[in-house]
Amino acid sequence: MEYLLTVMVLIGINVILATSFNLILGYGGLMSVAHPIFYAIGAYCSGLLAIHLQIPVPLSILIGAGIAMVLSFGVSLPSLRVSGDYLVIASIGFQLGILHVINNLEFTGAAGGLTNIPVLNEGPSRSLVFVLLIAVVAACAVMLVGWIVEGDYGRAITAMRNDEEAFSALGRNAMNIKIVLFAIGSGMAGLAGALYAHYFAYVTPEQFGIFTSAALLTMVVVGGAATTWGPLVGAVLLTTLPQAITFLGLPVSIMAPLQGVIYTTLVISFLFARPQGLTGGTRGGGGLEAWSASAAFRARRRAE
Amino acid sequence: MSAIVRVEDLHKSFGGIVVADDVNLSFEAGEIVGLIGPNGAGKTSLFNLISGVIPPDAGAIFVESHRVDQLPMHHRARIGLARTWQNTRMFHSMSVIDNLLIATRRYPGESLARILFRRRSVDAFRQEATEKAMVLLERVGLADKMHEMAIELSYGQQKRIGLARALMSDAACLLLDEPMAGVEGQAYETIIRVIREEAQAGRAVCVVEHNISFIRDISDRTVFMFNGCVLASGSVDELTRDSQLTDLYFGGEHPQ
Ligand SMILES: Nc1ncnc2c1ncn2[C@@H]1O[C@H](COP(=O)(O)OP(=O)(O)OP(=O)(O)O)[C@@H](O)[C@H]1O
Ligand SMILES: [Mg+2]
Numbered sequence: 374m375e376y377l378l379t380v381m382v383l384i385g386i387n388v389i390l391a392t393s394f395n396l397i398l399g400y401g402g403l404m405s406v407a408h409p410i411f412y413a414i415g416a417y418c419s420g421l422l423a424i425h426l427q428i429p430v431p432l433s434i435l436i437g438a439g440i441a442m443v444l445s446f447g448v449s450l451p452s453l454r455v456s457g458d459y460l461v462i463a464s465i466g467f468q469l470g471i472l473h474v475i476n477n478l479e480f481t482g483a484a485g486g487l488t489n490i491p492v493l494n495e496g497p498s499r500s501l502v503f504v505l506l507i508a509v510v511a512a513c514a515v516m517l518v519g520w521i522v523e524g525d526y527g528r529a530i531t532a533m534r535n536d537e538e539a540f541s542a543l544g545r546n547a548m549n550i551k552i553v554l555f556a557i558g559s560g561m562a563g564l565a566g567a568l569y570a571h572y573f574a575y576v577t578p579e580q581f582g583i584f585t586s587a588a589l590l591t592m593v594v595v596g597g598a599a600t601t602w603g604p605l606v607g608a609v610l611l612t613t614l615p616q617a618i619t620f621l622g623l624p625v626s627i628m629a630p631l632q633g634v635i636y637t638t639l640v641i642s643f644l645f646a647r648p649q650g651l652t653g654g655t656r657g658g659g660g661l662e663a664w665s666a667s668a669a670f671r672a673r674r675r676a677e
Numbered sequence: 678m679s680a681i682v683r684v685e686d687l688h689k690s691f692g693g694i695v696v697a698d699d700v701n702l703s704f705e706a707g708e709i710v711g712l713i714g715p716n717g718a719g720k721t722s723l724f725n726l727i728s729g730v731i732p733p734d735a736g737a738i739f740v741e742s743h744r745v746d747q748l749p750m751h752h753r754a755r756i757g758l759a760r761t762w763q764n765t766r767m768f769h770s771m772s773v774i775d776n777l778l779i780a781t782r783r784y785p786g787e788s789l790a791r792i793l794f795r796r797r798s799v800d801a802f803r804q805e806a807t808e809k810a811m812v813l814l815e816r817v818g819l820a821d822k823m824h825e826m827a828i829e830l831s832y833g834q835q836k837r838i839g840l841a842r843a844l845m846s847d848a849a850c851l852l853l854d855e856p857m858a859g860v861e862g863q864a865y866e867t868i869i870r871v872i873r874e875e876a877q878a879g880r881a882v883c884v885v886e887h888n889i890s891f892i893r894d895i896s897d898r899t900v901f902m903f904n905g906c907v908l909a910s911g912s913v914d915e916l917t918r919d920s921q922l923t924d925l926y927f928g929g930e931h932p933q
Contacts, residue, residue, distance in 0.1 A: 525786020525803060532768045532779045539766040542728050543780040544754035544846055546787065553789060 378500035382572055384612045385507030386565050389514045391592040391604035393561035396518045398590075399598030399659035400527075401554040402534030404457055405448050406586040407464035408562055410471050411441040413581035415563025416570040417481055420490040423571070425480075430493045434567040441563020442556045447471075449555035453548050456537070468586070476578045486577030493571040503572050510568065511605075514561055519601045521557065530554070534659070584633070591636045594643045597650025599659025606652055611636075680739075681706050681757065681850045681881035682727065687736035689726055689905075696722035697733070698905040704850060704881035709872065711896030711913065712885045715926050719905040720885040721763055724852045728760045729753045741849060755782075759848035763855050763885075765835040767827035773838055774823045777810035778803070780845035806845070813841040816874075818867050833859035840871065850881045857888050869895055889913060901926075 394408045419437030422428045428436070451463045475481045482488060494502055522530060533540045533547050541547055570576050588611065596607025615632055623631070643650060648661060680703040689697040696719040704710055712720050725731045727738055729750035738746040745753045759780075768776050778784075785802035786792055792799055814820045817837040822830060827838055840856055856868055872895060876882050886892050892899055893913040901909045901916050903925050909916055916922055 521789065524792070525784070525799060526789055526792055527786075528771070528775050528779060529784065529786055531771055532775075535768040535770055536766050538730055538750070539762065539768070540779065541750035542730070542754055542758075542760055543842070544751050544782065545779065545784060546751045548749075549787070 375500060378504050380612065380616055381504045382500070382507055384609055385504065385511045386569050387589075387592065387608035387612045388511040388605050389507075389565040389568075390562055390589055391596065391608040392511075392514045392518050393558040393565075394589045395593045395598060395600075395604040395659075396521065396561075397554050397558040399593055399600070399603075399661065400518075400522050400530050400534065401551065401558075402659065403452055403551060403554060404460045405452065405464035405555070406461055406583070406590065407448050407468040408558070408589055409581040409585040410468040411445060411559035411562035412566040412569075412585070413472070413475065413576075413578070414441040414444055415566030416576045416581075417475060417487060417566075418563075419567035420487050420570040420576065421480070423491045424487075424489065430491055430571050434493070434564065434571060437567035437570075438560050438564035441566070442560035445555040445559035446552070448559075449552045452551050452555070465583070468581075468583070472578050472582060482577075484578060486575060487570075488575050490570050490574045490576070492574050493568070507568060510564070515601065515605060517557075517561075522599075522601075587633070587636050587640075591640050593650075594640050594661060595650055597653035598648075598661045600650065600652045603650045603652040607650070679706055680704065681741060682883075683739040684723075684727065685737045685739075687723075687726060687738065688734045689722065689731065690734060695719075695905040697726060697736075700736070700905070700907055702900065702907060704883050706849070706879050706881055707876055708898065709876045709882045709884065709896050711892035711899035712883055712902060713887070713889065713892055713899060713916070713926070714902035715928065718902040720902055721854055722905075723902070724760055724854055724883075724885070727753075727852060728758055754846065754848070757849035758852065759843040759846050759850070760852040761836070761839040761843050761854055761856060763858075765832065765839050767835050767838065769826070769828040771827060772824050773814070773819065773827050773830070774807070774810055776827045776838060777813065777842050777845050778806050780842045781806040781809070782846045809845065810841075813844050814838075816867075816871055817841045818864060831859065833861060833864060836860055837864060837868065840868065844871075844875065848880070851875060851883070853882065853884045855885055855887065857886055857891050865891075889917070 390408065390412060397403050397405060397408070415437040418440045419433040422433040422436055423430050447467050448464050452460050455463055476484050521527065529545060530550060532545070533550055537547050592607030592611045593604050595610065596605065597603025614635070618628065618631065644661065683703040684700055687697045687700040700723065712723070714720055722731070726733050729748065733746055736746070737744060740753065740756045740758055743756050745756060768779065781802070783802055785799040785806065811820065814823055817840055819834060819837055822834065827835060830838065836856055836859055840853065843851060853872070857865065860868055872882060872884065884892065884895065896913065898910060899913050899916055900907055901922055909919065909922060
């Protein structure tokens with residue numbers, strides 16, 4: 374039972390992460406892979422504030438999310454100058470740089486991780502209560518993103534993603550939209566990180582590396598980029614799949630690379646055969662269109 | 678007449694290719710300027726320089742009384758520039774009407790805070806913009822395509838949507854890059870009429886076209902570009918009488 378509840382907590386965390394990543398990557402077309410670093414920033418900042426300054430946990434969670442939001446400038450400002458593949462590189466640099474710092478600072482617990490983080494709630498039904506809380510937060514995340522991308526603001530996001538130059542030439546300010554999308558998306562990732570930290574009471578730097586970027590990317594692509602329900606579907610599938618594989622009882626030396634192979638295969642085959650993901654309509658792929666096999670789109674988009 | 682756009686000593690090169698070689702030009706209110714020249718002359722590049730897609734190496738660009746050459750694209754557009762693109766550049770996952778709505782001067786949905794707290798004014802803006810978009814689609818003869826995906830229309834139809842989109846902001850200057858490419862039949866007359874009406878409303882219009890008879894029909898003045906240089910300016914007939922220019926235009930192969 375406890376095991377099932379823990380898996381459900383992980384699903385909730387991943388729904389928040391994939392949904393917010395989808396806002397940036399799928400809807401915004403902003404090719405940053407650094408999403409897990411904001412997850413890390415939320416987790417570490419909130420954990421450290423609660424440990425060292427004895428800040429009440431609910432408050433430290435909010436502050437952690439806020440710090441992730443502010444630090445999103447680290448990716449959104451470069452995104453004003455570079456885009457596409459260059460932004461991928463810049464964001465990887467940002468992610469690895471901060472991870473390197475965390476890995477080498479003593480007060481973050483270095484490579485060993487941050488331990489003894491105060492938990493949010495205690496008691497016999499602690500996990501059940503936490504699952505309910507995370508379900509509510511995840512539902513709010515899905516609704517918030519749904520609200521942002523519909524209507525007038527959503528139209529502007531889509532136009533910016535389709536063709537930023539044409540968008541700017543019509544007098545629209547792409548800079549504002551990028552900063553807002555990164556801030557909201559990263560704030561949500563920070564919130565997920567803080568919730569994680571105060572449930573498991575322990576985080577390590579290796580949880581927030583490129584492997585996690587790949588996992589989140591897979592969730593978004595498989596579920597359906599730039600769709601409301603896609604990241605949710607992707608998060609549920611790709612959180613339960615690895616758990617299912619553990620039941621096969623394979624040795625760790627096979628397990629870890631196997632997961633990597635599965636992610637890679639899924640991303641590539643979906644981008645080729647079904648860029649709109651499991652939940653997308655006939656057209657789509659959102660921000661991943663440029664990477665997908667629908668080269669017709671690319672040809673049409675080419676600037677003079 | 679007053680200059681809406683003024684370009685002074687503009688220079689730009691990409692490596693060895695000079696796309697603007699000390700260009701001096703101005704577009705006056707109410708005037709239609711034809712911009713012609715062979716492929717690669719730098720016509721599109723001039724539009725890119727004026728609208729801010731590429732930064733100039735030297736020189737100055739003024740729109741009305743503002744110096745704009747260091748300003749970001751969206752800022753220039755708001756001051757009074759609207760352009761179309763040689764390759765149409767439709768927002769491909771959006772409908773025709775949405776393509777136009779994006780281009781309103783006061784876009785209702787640019788700020789989330791505004792959408793949250795000023796619902797009424799946002800709704801009013803959208804209503805106003807939608808009505809304006811309908812009128813423009815009617816004028817370019819595509820009102821019935823309103824809800825179709827822009828990318829699914831023919832090239833010529835996309836060109837007309839691009840023109841309508843550029844007219845949404847009531848900009849003082851219109852830069853039209855090959856508006857007639859792919860446009861056939863009745864639509865040809867329609868576009869000529871729309872462009873004339875916009876000039877009569879006091880806008881400065883600059884049109885790039887390879888269709889010389891169209892330029893002869895529509896322009897008050899024609900500018901000939903070659904290798905980034907403005908070589909001559911005058912009526913189409915004056916320019917085509919100059920055998921040196923026609924040689925340059927046709928690469929010396931076609932006797933005209
Ligand atoms: N961003 C760029 N980088 C490098 N070279 C460029 C760039 N933009 C244009 N050029 C080059 O500058 C030259 C002028 O191009 P431009 O598109 O302005 O010509 P044009 O007069 O519009 O021609 P066409 O009639 O074929 O549209 C071409 O040789 C083109 O290859
Ligand atoms: Mg051109």
